[in-house]
Amino acid sequence: MKKIDCLGLRCPLPIIRISQEIDKVAVGSQLILLSDDPATWPDLQAWARMTGNHVQQRDTAEFSVVRQNQSGLNGH
Amino acid sequence: MAQITRNFTSERPLHPKAREALQSAFDQGWADPRKVSHQSSKARALQNEAIESLGQSLGIPAKKLEFIGEPRLGNFYAVAGLLRTGDILIHSSVDRNEVLAIARSRDSHEIPVGLDGHINPTSLASLASLASLANLDCATAVLALQIANGETGVISWYNEIISQLPSVSIACDFANAGIGAPLPDRWDSAFFDSKSWQGPEGLGILAINNESRWRNPLPHLGPKRVPGSASLPLIIASAIALEATASDALTTHNRLRELSAFLRQEITSKITHCDIAGNLDSSLPHINSFSFLYVEGEELLRHLDKAGFAVDSGSACNAEDLTPSHVLAAMGVLTHGNIRITLQESTSKEDVVELVRAIERAVAELRSR
Incomplete structure (x- = not known):
């Protein structure tokens, strides 16, 4: 499982990074995002709603992102 | 060439009619209205006229209004004035920081909102049971009710919320809504910010509807409900701005x-x-x-x-x-x-x-x- 390390980066950078990486993996694949910015979790959930992907918080600074959007319109 | 900036921020210049009146308000209303002198009685007459006008525009009897020179403190007066030791403060997750600060200092219950910014009905059901629990314990509950949110503009379904909580005291925050939303069917205290109707900055208006319930929450001597140091010229300008704004x-x-x-x-x-x-x-x-x-x-x-x-x-x-x-x-x-x-x-x-x-x-x- 690929880990995207965004520790120390401020939003929207972690969301931009995950959107760039998610288009490179197949539908159903999972990525792990590491981020300690307080805006990441609310923004990751909003991003998932807007782009049709699935996210989950695993730990304070660790998030699971599953590609569900098939059209590759994650947009960045 | 100088850059012309078009303003789309929440700040607005003073209403032209209030601006026009401000100079003469300072000229006429500089004396202390509580003292005994010719100038003071002139100031007192101006004060009474302005408060009557504000009360009429807001739909609240003038004797229920108090004026606060620090608007954000006005919201504290509205909420904390209804709270007694042991009471539960109920507020929404999108309420202003001043209310969240009061909530952190005592027993409180936060109601979540949905994506549309509204409190959902299922939260209200659990809230109603919380309120009745409070009553069983001989404590009561106070709801800090933000009428409209300043960041999103969302107007809460306040009458619906109030009707679900018949035994809860209601402190309304009209600072953002101003005269953009009518008074609720039932309320105990309310707070307005003069800025919301293009009146001057630095003037909060506290309305006390339930006079037997509300008490001055700050240490004080004597019967005064608030310090009463709000600027009279600003009260006069605010009344003029409200009258002008309300007309159209x-x-x-x-x-x-x-x-x-x-x-x-x-x-x-x-x-x-x-x-x-x-x-x-x-x-x-x-x-x-x-x-x-x-x-x-x-x-x-x-x-x-x-x-x-x-x-x-x-x-x-x-x-x-x-x-x-x-x-x-x-x-x-x-x-x-x-x-x-x-x-x-x-x-x-x-x-x-x-x-x-x-x-x-x-x-x-x-x-x-």
Whole structure:
């Protein structure tokens, strides 16, 4: 499982990074995002709603992102 | 050539009629209305006239109004004045920081809101049982009820909420709504900010409806409900601004609602991945909050400023403590890339068209980096 390390980066950078990486993996694949910015979790959930992907918080600074959007319109 | 900045922030200049009256208010109303002198009795007459006028415009008897020189403290008076030791404070997750601060200092219950910024009915059901529990314990509950949210403009379904909580005392926050929403069917205290009707800054108005319940929450001697040091000229200017604003409020609201609908339609049709906080149908007509995915709020603000447009932002990069807007986060709306566009009475359709063009350019440039 690929880990995207965004520790120390401020939003929207972690969301931009995950959107760039998610288009490179197949539908159903999972990525792990590491981020300690307080805006990441609310923004990751909003991003998932807007782009049709699935996210989950695993730990304070660790998030699971599953590609569900098939059209590759994650947009960045 | 000097840059002309078009104002889409929440700040507005003083109403022209209030500005016009302010000089003479300072000339005529400088004396202490409580003292015995010719000038003081003149000041007293001006004060009574202004308070009567404010009461009439707000639909509240003048004797129930108090004036506070620090508006944010006024909200504290409204809420804390109803609370007794052991009472539970109920508030929503999108309430203002001043209320959240009171909540942290005592027993409290936070009600979540949905993506539309409204408290959902299932939360209300659990709230009703909480309120009855409070009654069983001989304590009571006080609801801090924000009538309209300042960041999103969403007007709460306040009469519906109040009707579900018959035994709870209600402290209403009209600071953002001003005269844009009628008084609730039942309320115990309310707070208004003169700024909301283009009156002067630095004047809060506290209305005490339930005089047997409300008590001055700050240490005090004597029967005075508030310090009473608010500036009389500002009270006079506020009354004039309210009278002027109220006279064409409906026309202004309808025009701004139409303009906001146009703005929202233009933005969503021209820019992808945009999150709008709250539905216009249940919001103040002039507040619009947009969040653009993959865009940094502060950069967007700078681009717009360079293009001659001043707007506000709720994004973390603009906050003093670098935390995202608790309002947007509680709603589940994207917190980065956020701008708040407040339409003014003077905003034209052309202004909106040009603003949208500037936003479109700025978002495209920032996303291409």
